[in-house]
Amino acid sequence: MPELPEAEAARQRIEDGALHRTITDIRLGEVRHMDMPSKPDRDRLIGTQFTRTHRHGKYIFVGSVDGPWLHIHLGMAGSVRVMTAGQAEAKYIRFTIVFEGNHRLHFRDPRKFGHVELVEDVEAFITAKGLGPDALTIGDNAFARAVGGTRGAVKSALLSQKKLAGIGNLWADETLYRTGIDPETRACDLPTGKVTDMHRASRDILQAVVDTGADYSKLPGDWLIHHRAAGDDCTRCDGTITKKTVGGRTSYFCPDHQSAF
DNA sequence: TTTACTGTTAGGAC
DNA sequence: TGTCCTAACAGTAA
Numbered sequence: 106m107p108e109l110p111e112a113e114a115a116r117q118r119i120e121d122g123a124l125h126r127t128i129t130d131i132r133l134g135e136v137r138h139m140d141m142p143s144k145p146d147r148d149r150l151i152g153t154q155f156t157r158t159h160r161h162g163k164y165i166f167v168g169s170v171d172g173p174w175l176h177i178h179l180g181m182a183g184s185v186r187v188m189t190a191g192q193a194e195a196k197y198i199r200f201t202i203v204f205e206g207n208h209r210l211h212f213r214d215p216r217k218f219g220h221v222e223l224v225e226d227v228e229a230f231i232t233a234k235g236l237g238p239d240a241l242t243i244g245d246n247a248f249a250r251a252v253g254g255t256r257g258a259v260k261s262a263l264l265s266q267k268k269l270a271g272i273g274n275l276w277a278d279e280t281l282y283r284t285g286i287d288p289e290t291r292a293c294d295l296p297t298g299k300v301t302d303m304h305r306a307s308r309d310i311l312q313a314v315v316d317t318g319a320d321y322s323k324l325p326g327d328w329l330i331h332h333r334a335a336g337d338d339c340t341r342c343d344g345t346i347t348k349k350t351v352g353g354r355t356s357y358f359c360p361d362h363q364s365a366f
Numbered sequence: 367t368t369t370a371c372t373g374t375t376a377g378g379a380c
Numbered sequence: 381t382g383t384c385c386t387a388a389c390a391g392t393a394a
Contacts, residue, residue: 107372107373108372108373111372137390138389138390139390163373163374178373178374179372179373180372180373180374181371181372181373181374181389181390181391182371182372182373182390182391182392197391215390215391215392216371216389216390216391216392217389217390217391218373218374218389218390218391219373255383255384256383256384257383257384257385258384261384261385264373266373266374273372273373274371274372274373275372276372352384352385352386353385353386353387354372354373355370355371355372368394369393369394370392370393370394371391371392371393373389374388374389375387375388375389376386376387376388377385377386377387378384378385378386378387379383379384379385379386380382380383380384380385
């Protein structure tokens with residue numbers, strides 16, 4: 106369920122298990138309708154080694170010192186695993202990098218919303234995509250500029266990768282739940298203090314999820330993530346969790362303690 | 367069998 | 381020109 110924490114966990118797995126090994130082969134699985142590197146692009150990587158990783162929002166990059174970067178986006182259901190020789194293949198593997206000794210980096214994506222491509226320059230790529238600052242490292246002022254001024258629903262602002270890169274549906278809801286803000290509130294109507302609260306909350310939430318390796322079962326029981334069902338009891342007041350579509354996304358919130366401004 | 371889904375983006379409305 | 385919203389993408393699982 107990939108948002109920033111899953112992308113960071115994936116980057117870490119790549120960092121730990123896929124660097125400094127010579128690439129001997131690249132295999133594609135069933136990739137109809139998916140964007141994947143062309144044969145010439147794949148051939149460019151054969152014989153090289155990855156030496157570094159980078160992540161911006163939900164976008165993952167793996168690169169060598171002077172070669173191109175491989176960009177992986179997990180989409181809606183993608184995941185990355187490093188496998189050693191002898192480990193069984195899973196289903197829905199779309200892209201495999203084989204290293205010497207049959208060490209493998211797998212990109213698994215049942216729903217095929219993810220993609221993989223070669224990128225020459227990470228900064229230029231981020232600029233071209235129009236991505237905002239990374240949600241984990243953005244400062245107070247930049248956050249206020251990015252999210253504070255817009256006229257649409259505050260939840261839509263949090264979800265906009267152009268304003269702020271990395272927050273998805275789940276952690277946008279979690280942020281608003283913790284800060285007591287109705288997801289439909291116009292961002293420009295929020296008092297400055299509330300915008301700061303949102304920044305702190307989103308950063309703390311994302312960092313906490315990253316710290317668990319994006320294992321939701323290790324997150325505290327009073328988080329909204331464990332109560333995303335209409336009719337569940339609110340864990341912060343006597344209210345009831347309610348479901349509503351905001352900005353085209355399913356949103357869970359508590360109308361009792363999440364107020365409009 | 368029907369419905370919902372964590373992300374991104376093209377295209378249209380305002 | 382800019383901002384915002386909706387629909388569509390593909391496949392699975394409840």
